[in-house]
Amino acid sequence: MQINRIMVVGAGQMGGGIAQVAAQAGLQVVLNDLKQEYVDRGLTFMTKLLERNIAKGKLSGEEKDRILGRITPSISLEDAAEVDFVIEAVTENMSVKEKIFKSLDQIAPKAAILASNTSSLPITEIAATTERPEKVIGMHFMNPVPVMVLVEVIRGIATSDETFKTVHDLALRMDKHPVEVNDFPGFISNRVLMPMINEAIYCVYEGVATPKAIDEVMRMGMNHPMGPLTLADFIGLDTCLAIMEVLYQGFSDSKYRPCPLLRKMVKAGWLGKKTGKGFFEYH
Numbered sequence: 651m652q653i654n655r656i657m658v659v660g661a662g663q664m665g666g667g668i669a670q671v672a673a674q675a676g677l678q679v680v681l682n683d684l685k686q687e688y689v690d691r692g693l694t695f696m697t698k699l700l701e702r703n704i705a706k707g708k709l710s711g712e713e714k715d716r717i718l719g720r721i722t723p724s725i726s727l728e729d730a731a732e733v734d735f736v737i738e739a740v741t742e743n744m745s746v747k748e749k750i751f752k753s754l755d756q757i758a759p760k761a762a763i764l765a766s767n768t769s770s771l772p773i774t775e776i777a778a779t780t781e782r783p784e785k786v787i788g789m790h791f792m793n794p795v796p797v798m799v800l801v802e803v804i805r806g807i808a809t810s811d812e813t814f815k816t817v818h819d820l821a822l823r824m825d826k827h828p829v830e831v832n833d834f835p836g837f838i839s840n841r842v843l844m845p846m847i848n849e850a851i852y853c854v855y856e857g858v859a860t861p862k863a864i865d866e867v868m869r870m871g872m873n874h875p876m877g878p879l880t881l882a883d884f885i886g887l888d889t890c891l892a893i894m895e896v897l898y899q900g901f902s903d904s905k906y907r908p909c910p911l912l913r914k915m916v917k918a919g920w921l922g923k924k925t926g927k928g929f930f931e932y933h
């Protein structure tokens with residue numbers, strides 16, 4: 651199936667990045683969020699990134715205009731009536747995602763594929779809220795989307811081979827490296843990454859060392875590009891907690907218990923880089 655026009659639902663850090671790489675690949679993109687100001691925020695951030703690439707000599711002004719010209723802002727899910735592929739990238743919350751997929755199933759053309767960028771939630775369960783489970787799939791980009799090459803392509807129990815192939819090829823067209831994964835909590839990426847981040851938070855909680863020292867050990871000792879606590883702030887502590895909850899409940903195994911300090915920080919509204927405060931401060 652040839653994909654030409656897509657909708658990205660959620661214009662946050664992931665949705666904005668997905669819209670950018672899709673537009674760079676020549677696709678027409680409808681970028682949707684609840685309010686115009688959220689869509690504008692996503693477009694402003696994307697414009698800054700593209701301008702940085704112009705300053706580095708990696709992009710021309712005309713190319714920037716062409717990329718941005720392919721993106722149409724939207725604040726109504728009804729605009730999904732015009733697309734052949736939708737990728738949802740809203741908050742990591744099952745009931746919010748289920749509501750969106752139910753609506754999209756009514757609005758999008760019958761042949762359209764509905765994908766989720768969820769970090770951890772069951773694709774099979776999201777698919778079951780629709781009447782086209784064979785056309786529902788996980789397409790999990792990594793943050794920051796324009797830089798990271800991996801995309802996990804997650805098959806729900808009912809996902810068809812045709813849907814998988816279309817999404818696999820779409821990832822290649824976006825210059826990404828797709829990896830096939832079956833539907834288990836946290837898939838591969840967050841089943842492996844998030845317990846490490848959670849353990850780093852336990853190290854802060856138990857007073858093993860300061861956040862700075864913990865990050866230094868992992869950056870300089872293990873050559874990680876970012877320490878786990880900087881990475882947690884970058885991902886968003888709300889998202890990290892949501893993923894740990896999915897692992898904890900999904901496997902019923904205490905080894906995935908979210909650190910109480912993580913819960914406390916999320917309750918305080920210290921969500922990391924996006925709110926200016928997490929394990930570190932951002933101005």
Ligand SMILES: CC(=O)CC(=O)SCCNC(=O)CCNC(=O)[C@H](O)C(C)(C)COP(=O)(O)OP(=O)(O)OC[C@H]1O[C@@H](n2cnc3c(N)ncnc32)[C@H](O)[C@@H]1OP(=O)(O)O
Binds near residue numbers: 769793794843
């Ligand atoms: C939670 C989930 O479900 C799954 C996930 O996504 S888990 C998170 C996965 N991501 C990671 O692990 C990221 C780890 N960090 C890194 O790889 C690096 O620190 C980084 C790529 C983010 C930044 O790299 P760096 O070398 O420290 O900084 P810097 O030199 O400023 O940036 C490198 C490039 O990335 C770009 N970049 C940095 N931050 C960016 C952002 N937020 N958006 C877009 N581009 C960005 C820079 O413009 C630069 O581009 P060029 O090479 O074209 O000049």
Ligand SMILES: NC(=O)C1=CN([C@@H]2O[C@H](COP(=O)(O)OP(=O)(O)OC[C@H]3O[C@@H](n4cnc5c(N)ncnc54)[C@H](OP(=O)(O)O)[C@@H]3O)[C@@H](O)[C@H]2O)C=CC1
Binds near residue numbers: 683746793886
């Ligand atoms: N952060 C990361 O590193 C990664 C995250 N993901 C996944 O991507 C998804 C998005 O995460 P991220 O971009 O970080 O989150 P953000 O909080 O940055 O963005 C989510 C966006 O979705 C909007 N939104 C919420 N509800 C709706 C709705 N009903 N309709 C339309 N838009 C809505 C939010 O608006 P408002 O601000 O009003 O809530 C916000 O603009 C999550 O599922 C997350 O797990 C995947 C890979 C990496």
